[in-house]
Amino acid sequence: MKYIIDIDGVICRKLKWTIGDSYLRAKKMFKSIKPNKKVIKKINELFEDHVIILHTSRLWHDYDVTVAWLDVHGVKYDQLIMAKPLGDVYVDDKNKSVEEFLNE
Secondary structure (H helix, E strand, C coil): EEEEEEEEECCCCCCCCCCCHHHHHHHHHHHHEEEEEHHHHHHHHHCCCCEEEEEECCCHHHHHHHHHHHHCCCCCCCCEECCCCCCCCCCCCCCHHHHHHHHH
């Protein structure tokens, strides 16, 4: 199976930031964000037998700080996709809540 997992609001708490935030402010915010340890544990368990693709609406200039954060918190993954289209509502026929993901 292939799991596509969002970073902000799933693997870590959701940040309030906008594209208008300065690069240095966003970089500092991304470094200090708190991990969701239960989700990280589940991802790492799935990694052994499944493909894990992380995605985020963070911009490409946030790639290095995002990879460093994932490394510090021991998140295992196969691919990281940056710059998900920004929107207010995402509709997906294969969506799961964090609770459903943790309980499967």
